[in-house]
Amino acid sequence: MxxxxxxxxxxxxxxxxxxxxxxxxxxxxxxxxxxxxxxxxxxxxxxxxFPVPKIVQEALIKNVGKGAYAAVPGIPELRNAISRYNKHYFGMDIAPERIYVGPGTKELIFNLLEILHGTVILPTPAWLGYLPQIRLLKKNYHMLPARANQKISPTDLKKLSLRLQDRQKILILNNPHNPTGLLHDRLELEEIADVCREQNIIVISDEIYAQTTYDFSKFVSMGKIYPEGTFVTNGLSKSHAAGGYRLGYVIFPHHATDLKRQFKKILATVYTAVSTPIQHAAIAGFEISKExxxxxxxxxxxxxxxxxxxxxxxxxxxxxxxxxxxxxxxxxxxxxxxxxxxxxxxxxxxxxxxxxxxxxxxxxxxxxxxxxxxxxxxxxxxxxxxxxxxxxxxxxxxxxxxxxxxxxxxxxxxxxxxxxxxxxxxxxxFKDIRKESWNNSQTQKNSMVTSS
Ligand SMILES: Cc1ncc(COP(=O)(O)O)c(C=O)c1O
Missing domain, CATH: 3.90.1150.10 (Aspartate Aminotransferase, domain 1)
Incomplete structure (x- = not known):
C-alpha cells in the first residue's frame, strides 16, 4: 500500500x-x-x-486527579489569574473573556494565522518556528529584513505594505526578540503602531520572552500601544521554564467578539482544550506571589x-x-x-x-x-x-x-x-580558519610560481 x-x-x-x-x-x-x-x-x-517553579510543580501534583475535559478557552480560574498577571506585570487591564488558553503559543499563533485573512509580513532574522507554519497554511508572505541595528524599520514596513494588494496584512512582531535578544522600546513600538494603523496591519505580538527583559521596567507590551489591532501571545515556556507543559495564551483585541467565536470553533475542532491538570498548575505560575x-x-x-x-x-x-x-x-x-x-x-x-x-x-x-x-x-x-x-x-x-x-x-x-x-x-x-585559508593561498601561489 x-x-x-x-x-x-x-x-x-x-x-x-x-x-x-x-x-x-x-x-x-x-x-x-x-x-x-x-x-x-x-x-x-x-x-x-532552570527547574519549573516549585509552586507550579506542587500544583500539578495536587491536581493530577482532574480528568474531566476543560472549557475550550481555558478554565475560568486560569483566565482570571492570567488577567491579574497582565495587570501586575505588564500594566494591562484585560478582561478574562479576552484570554484564550492553548497548548503552547506555537499552536495559538498557527490558529491565528489560520483564521486571519491577509498577507503575512515576517521581519527577519526570525524565530525558526513561523515560516513552516505560514508555508503549511499556504499564506502569502513577505520578509521584512532588519536594518543594521537589527530592528524593524517603520519606514521599510510602510514601503513594503504599500506594495501589498491585500485589504489586511499581518505583522509578526516578536518582542523581545529571538534570535537577537533585542527589545523594541515604547517609542519604537509607537512608530510601528502608527504605520500599522495607517496601513491596516494586524499585529501578532509574540511576547514569550517578556519576563526575561533584564531591565524589566523597559518592557512594554504592543497590546498597550496598539490595543485595537494586536493579538498578544505569551505562556509558560520561557518565563517559567516549562516548554514541555505546553501552555500558552492569546489576548484578543477588545472588540474582537466575532473573531473569538471563530477561534473557539477552530480550537474545539482541533484540540478541544489544554490538559486540565496543566491548566491548574499554570494558575500557580500566573498568580502573583512572592515565590x-x-x-x-x-x-x-x-x-x-x-x-x-x-x-x-x-x-x-x-x-x-x-x-x-x-x-x-x-x-x-x-x-x-x-x-x-x-x-x-x-x-x-x-x-x-x-x-x-x-x-x-x-x-x-x-x-x-x-x-x-x-x-x-x-x-x-x-x-x-x-x-x-x-x-x-x-x-x-x-x-x-x-x-x-x-x-x-x-x-x-x-x-x-x-x-x-x-x-x-x-x-x-576562527583563528584556525584564518591560518588554513592563508596556508591555502600560499600553496596556490607557490603552485602558480612553479608552473609558470
Ligand atoms: C519566539 C518564540 N515564540 C514561540 C516559541 C514557542 O513557544 P511555546 O512553547 O509557547 O509554543 C518559542 C520557543 O522557542 C520562541 O522562541
Missing amino acids: QFIVDQQVEDIEMPENLKLNTFLKEFHSDCPHTECSFGLYGFAFGQSP MDEYFDVTRNIHQIMGEYTYHALSAIEGIKTTKPDATFYLLADFNAFATELQKVNINTSQKLSEALIVHPYHTAIVGGDSLVLERTDFSARIAYVDYDGAKVYQNYLDNKPKLSSERIEFVKNNAPKVVAGIEMICRF
Whole structure:
C-alpha cells in the first residue's frame, strides 16, 4: 500500500529546532579523543535551563486527579489569574473573556494565522518556528529584513505594505526578540503602531520572552500601544521554564467578539482544550506571589549575567560583531567578516559553518543563519547562553549574588564553564580558519610560481 501525502505537507521541511537533533547526532558522533568526553558546547538549544517553579510543580501534583475535559478557552480560574498577571506585570487591564488558553503559543499563533485573512509580513532574522507554519497554511508572505541595528524599520514596513494588494496584512512582531535578544522600546513600538494603523496591519505580538527583559521596567507590551489591532501571545515556556507543559495564551483585541467565536470553533475542532491538570498548575505560575516574583527576578538576572559575559567575550574576538541582548538568552553573532576566509576553505553556507563547528576539535553547536530565515550564505548565528545546570546556578546565585562586574565574570566562570570554554572554541575555530585559508593561498601561489 502506498500512501500519498498532500503536496503542501511534502513542501514544508521539518522545523529547524527538531532538525537540529538529527543534525547533532549525525555530525557529533562520539569523539575518540579522551579530552573530548564532555560531549559538546551547546549554544544551539533555546530552552530555559532552570527547574519549573516549585509552586507550579506542587500544583500539578495536587491536581493530577482532574480528568474531566476543560472549557475550550481555558478554565475560568486560569483566565482570571492570567488577567491579574497582565495587570501586575505588564500594566494591562484585560478582561478574562479576552484570554484564550492553548497548548503552547506555537499552536495559538498557527490558529491565528489560520483564521486571519491577509498577507503575512515576517521581519527577519526570525524565530525558526513561523515560516513552516505560514508555508503549511499556504499564506502569502513577505520578509521584512532588519536594518543594521537589527530592528524593524517603520519606514521599510510602510514601503513594503504599500506594495501589498491585500485589504489586511499581518505583522509578526516578536518582542523581545529571538534570535537577537533585542527589545523594541515604547517609542519604537509607537512608530510601528502608527504605520500599522495607517496601513491596516494586524499585529501578532509574540511576547514569550517578556519576563526575561533584564531591565524589566523597559518592557512594554504592543497590546498597550496598539490595543485595537494586536493579538498578544505569551505562556509558560520561557518565563517559567516549562516548554514541555505546553501552555500558552492569546489576548484578543477588545472588540474582537466575532473573531473569538471563530477561534473557539477552530480550537474545539482541533484540540478541544489544554490538559486540565496543566491548566491548574499554570494558575500557580500566573498568580502573583512572592515565590514567582523571586523566580522571575533571579532567572532574569542570571540570564543577564550570562548574556553580558557572552556578548563581551565574543565581541572581543577580532572580526566578530554581536547584538547586545536586552532580554532572552540569545544573541546574534555576525561572522561575516570571515566570509572570504571561510569560502577559501569551502565553507560557503551557514549550514556548512554549523557543520564545521560541530566536528572535532571544536564540538560547538550553534544555530546558523538559514535557520533564522537569513540568506543561506549569511554567516550569522544564534548563540544561546544556557549550557549550565540551572538548578545549581539558581541556588548559587541566591547564596551569593554577584554585584561588581568582576564578581559577575567570576560567577560565569564558576557556574557556566561550558559557556566560557565554548566561546574559547569559537575563537580557536576562527583563528584556525584564518591560518588554513592563508596556508591555502600560499600553496596556490607557490603552485602558480612553479608552473609558470
Ligand atoms: C519566539 C518564540 N515564540 C514561540 C516559541 C514557542 O513557544 P511555546 O512553547 O509557547 O509554543 C518559542 C520557543 O522557542 C520562541 O522562541
